[in-house]
Amino acid sequence: MPMGLQEKLKELEDELHRTQKNKATEFHIGILKSKIAQIRRQLLSPRKGGASAGGFDVKKTGNxxxxxxxxxxxxxxxxxxxxxxxxxxxxxxxxxxxxxxxxxxxxxxxxxxxxxxxxxxxxxxxxxxxxxxxxxxxxxxxxxxxxxxxxxxxxxxxxxxxxxxxxxxxxxKPPNIGMQKRMRGGVTVQSTIPLKQINERQVIGILGQYSIYNGDIVIRENIDIDTFIDFVEGNxxxxxxxxxxxxxxxxxxxxxxxxxxxxxxxxxxxxxxxxxxxxxxxxxxxxxxxxxxxxxx
Ligand SMILES: Nc1nc2c(ncn2[C@@H]2O[C@H](COP(=O)(O)OP(=O)(O)OP(=O)(O)O)[C@@H](O)[C@H]2O)c(=O)[nH]1
Ligand SMILES: [Mg+2]
Incomplete structure (x- = not known):
């Protein structure tokens, strides 16, 4: 039987929890966090034949x-x-x-x-x-x-x-990051300030989880992994x-x-x-x- 999303999420979260943060693991942590974000998104997407809004679709009025x-x-x-x-x-x-x-x-x-x-x-x-x-x-x-x-x-x-x-x-605020997707040339990462909580390798690894292999990234604030994943998830x-x-x-x-x-x-x-x-x-x-x-x- 294929593993359900919930079990998979739990497995990844347990692994993240167990993983000590250091130079040797930082890349893997970025990958784990991306995978967790992707499963969470799948879990949140409306279920098939989902519940009706049931009185929740109040029309917006006013300013x-x-x-x-x-x-x-x-x-x-x-x-x-x-x-x-x-x-x-x-x-x-x-x-x-x-x-x-x-x-x-x-x-x-x-x-x-x-x-x-x-x-x-x-x-x-x-x-x-x-x-x-x-x-x-x-x-x-x-x-x-x-x-x-x-x-x-x-x-x-x-x-x-x-x-x-x-x-x-x-x-x-939304993270101050720019991304120009390209057809080829790989990923380039530039930052306008020194990055202390994420590095180029991690950025490239996370993008790979989203099948983004080419593009120019400009990071304009000292973001961490979670913030970068927020940016790539985009919702x-x-x-x-x-x-x-x-x-x-x-x-x-x-x-x-x-x-x-x-x-x-x-x-x-x-x-x-x-x-x-x-x-x-x-x-x-x-x-x-x-x-x-x-x-x-
Ligand atoms: N002592 C005290 N009781 C309060 C206050 N405000 C609300 N209550 C009481 O708290 C109870 C719950 O109030 P509601 O306004 O129905 O709470 P709610 O958050 O809308 O509750 P749900 O709709 O069930 O989620 C009622 O008995 C209120 O009278 C307050 O400032 N002081
Ligand atoms: Mg109430």
């Missing part, structure tokens, strides 16, 4: 679209209502929201569409829950608002892993994000340093920090918060 992403019950629907006035069912149990519920945030003359979504869970990108549909909405958004429960800082890592596995890169999306810590009313000694820098601390239910969040959403979409958005409001 920009914001996706609310978080684990179940962190207060996404409560927040949608506070931000936009739109109604979305709120309840103390998990998976209250089952589809994509839109609202409009009217702010400083801009109409910002806010999308409430079901909670995602670990393994969402592999198809658990409605993870794929949810993350697909995030992929199409202009801003991702990540909502964490003040009592559970570890949720951040879970969400980042899931989004990353689906090709979403938050608060990151990554680069989206700004805002991290929101909700339910601060439930924690007596809030340790802000447990959360990502620049997190906004709020209580949706008690209307604490909502105006600040509106402003952060507006400013971030508008490119005033020093990330990669394009200033579109």
């Amino acid at each position: 920009a679209t914001v996706a609310l992403i978080g684990l179940p019950s962190v207060g996404k629907s409560t927040l949608l209502t506070k931000l936009t006035g739109a109604k979305s069912e709120i309840a103390a149990y998990e998976f209250t929201t089952l589809t994509c519920i839109p609202g409009i945030l009217d702010y400083k003359g801009a109409k910002i569409q806010v999308l409430d979504l079901p909670g995602i869970i670990e393994g969402a990108k592999d198809g658990r829950g409605k993870g794929r549909e949810v993350i697909a909405v995030a992929r199409g958004a202009d801003l991702v608002v990540i909502i964490l429960d003040a009592a559970s800082p570890v949720q951040f890592e879970v969400i980042m892993r899931e989004l990353h596995g689906f090709g979403i890169r938050l608060n990151q 990554r999306v680069y989206i700004p994000s805002v991290v929101v810590i909700n339910k601060i009313d439930t924690v007596s000694n809030l340790e802000e340093k447990m959360f990502p820098p620049n997190s906004l601390f709020i209580s949706a239910e008690n209307n604490i920090g909502i105006e600040k969040l509106r402003n952060a959403i507006y400013r971030t979409i508008n490119g005033q918060e020093g990330n990669n958005s394009r200033g579109r409001l």
Whole structure:
């Protein structure tokens, strides 16, 4: 019986894990990482006769679209209502929201569409829950608002892993690399700055995994292997994000340093920090918060 993609992925990941990083292995590590990226892509491609969008194909309206992403019950629907006035069912149990519920945030003359979504869970990108549909909405958004429960800082890592596995890169610019494909002549690699995390051999090896044997590559920043694979894979999306810590009313000694820098601390239910969040959403979409958005409001 041929090995399934999942088993193959596991085998490659185990091997990568076992492989010590040094001069003798660096080339092989590049190859392993490319193979892993290729299998991940295959696993993510829509299944045959795949599930229908099931209420997830909400039409984009307004000047920009914001996706609310978080684990179940962190207060996404409560927040949608506070931000936009739109109604979305709120309840103390998990998976209250089952589809994509839109609202409009009217702010400083801009109409910002806010999308409430079901909670995602670990393994969402592999198809658990409605993870794929949810993350697909995030992929199409202009801003991702990540909502964490003040009592559970570890949720951040879970969400980042899931989004990353689906090709979403938050608060990151697309890698500054140029590639001119050619018919012959082999691969040439130039860089405008010294490369410390990847070398020419690795670049050529990775390209070989994608059957690219000719072309001129110009690398203009100090990228690593993963970033170069992102570039070759080509289907990554680069989206700004805002991290929101909700339910601060439930924690007596809030340790802000447990959360990502620049997190906004709020209580949706008690209307604490909502105006600040509106402003952060507006400013971030508008490119005033020093990330990669394009200033579109
Ligand atoms: N104490 C407290 N409870 C809150 C706050 N915000 C929301 N809640 C409560 O948390 C529970 C879940 O809220 P929802 O808004 O339904 O959460 P959700 O993230 O949309 O949940 P799912 O749709 O199931 O993923 C409800 O009982 C809310 O009343 C808050 O700031 N403080
Ligand atoms: Mg909800």
